[in-house]
Structure formats: C-alpha cells, structure tokens
Amino acid sequence: MASVAFLGLGVMGYPMAGHLKNKGGHDVTVYNRTLAKAQKWADQHGGAFAPTPAEAAIGKDFVFACVGNDDDLREVTIGAQGAFQSMKKGAVFIDNTTASAEVARELDAAAKAGGFHFLDAPVSGGQAGAENGILTVMVGGEQDAFDRAKPVIDSFARMVGLMGTAGAGQLTKMINQICIAGLVQGLAEGIHFGKKAGLDIEKVVDVISKGAAGSWQMENRHKTMNAGNYDFGFAVDWMRKDLGICLEEADRNGAKLPVTALVDQFYKDVQGMGGKRWDTSSLLARLEK
Secondary structure (H helix, E strand, O other), X not given: OOEEEEEOOOOOHHHHHHHHHHOOOOEEEEEOOOHHHHHHHHHHHOOEEOOOHHHHHOOOOEEEEOOOOHHHHHHHHOOOOOHHHOOOOOOEEEEOOOOOHHXXXXXXXXXXXXXXXXXXXXXXXXXXXXXXXXXXXXXXXOHHHHHHHHHHHHHHEEEEEEEEOOOHHHHHHHHHHHHHHHHHHHHHHHHHHHHHOOOOHHHHHHHHOOOOXXXXXXXXXXXXXXXXXXXXXXXXXXXXXXXXXHHHHHHHHOOOOHHHHHHHXXXXXXXXXXOOXXXXXXXXXXXXX
16 A cells, blocks of 8 residues: 555546545545535545645655646646645655646756656546546656556556656657547548438448448547437547647657547637537537537
C-alpha cells in the first residue's frame, strides 16, 4: 500500500482516485477546487481530503493530478499552495492531465530542483475508461520513477507505457488525438454517405467493421451516431483543447497536420451549433445540418 494524493476530481479524476483507493488499496487523500466535491469523494470512498494541493501532498509517496489545462496544472503544482511546495524528497508526481509537452518539461525541471520526480502521464479511454479502470496511460520521464509508479497507476489502467523522457507522454497523447480526429471524421462521412444512398447503416457497419475499415470508433460509436445521440463521452470543447495543443506543437516541430487542422475547424462549427458539450462523434451532426 502506498500513500497517495490525487488533485482534481473531474469526470476523469473522480473515478481514477476511487480505483486507487478501492482497487489498489492505497491510502488516498484528495484535493478539488470545489471542496464539497472532495468531501463527497472522501465520504463515498473512505479516504481523506485536504483544502489545498500542498496539504494533500504532505508526506505522500505519489501525487497524481488530472486537471483542465497548462495553467490549471501550474496552479496545483508550482502555485503558492501547489503540491511542489510540500512534496517529500524522492516522491513521484504523476500528471494525468492532457497538457503541452512544454509544461511537462518545465515541471520536470522544477521537480528535479526539489529533489523529487515528475512523470507526464496523459490518459486515453474517456469517461467510460476512467469509470471502468481500463485507461491507456502514455508516460514520459525517467525509468526508475516509472518503475516505481507503474504498479500504482495500474489501479486504473489496462495499458501503461514509458514513451521516453519528460514530455514524451504528452507528445504520444497528441498522436492519439490526431489519429482519432481523422477516424471520427471518416466514420461521420461514411455514415452520412450511407444514409444518403439509402443503405441500412447497421448492415453496412456489420460487414465493413470486419475488414480494413474497422476501428474502435466504428465499433463503439456508430450506433449512437446513426441515432443522432451525442450526449455522452469526450466533449467537443475538450477535443478542441487537445487539437489546439497538437497544432501548436506542430508549429514548433515543423510537422504538417492538414487533416487535423481541418477537423479542428469542423469541431469549431459544431461548437457554433450549440454542441460544445456533445461528444466527439457529433461531427456527423455538422454534415446533417
């Protein structure tokens, strides 16, 4: 059993922290910007809660964070009441936020200066993956810190991989989002085309999903897309944040992402239709408007 803190109890963090306590059997203290939610988690799972990230992190072997963006991450780490103010020597900070590779490297340097370790460890699998404890975790950092943290991360993951040094986890997550964006747009266009052609979408997908066109998106999203149901899963606002990170990194490293840039604009159109909180499969709604 490890002594653990978890910072950020959103739709991902709340169940992830729960798995650390219940499945992993760890001693968990949580922090959330809204204190009532932290107290609710503690009452539900039997853990503890703290009023600041710094207090949550005191004496902990591992400190996790899953917050909104780079600025939120800086606030809970190097901010005035951030966890980096109280991390013990040799501890490991694991960041599950989808953020920039730049902030990962910045925080890795700050952690080294403080005598502890930092891993950037963004996740894939969405809310359902978090709730079921089957997330994919892409990690950047040092091998020793990864080896120590992996058994703890396993509490909410089915795949955990070290991708390279600090920032490599975030870069891998960018690739994940780049690939998803193209897949969802292709699936949306395929369903849209099939409807216009008068075909039975269920029959079509039953056949083509067994061949080269098959994908997780097709298997898990085609039914709800065909029904025009977009009220679950990973929100358009979040996807645009992630694609923005991808495009900014591409500007830095010289990568060409024409399809990603185009799909990002399609998601902007969906936002304009009132679909900010629709899930990412709502690209079909744009084609059918």
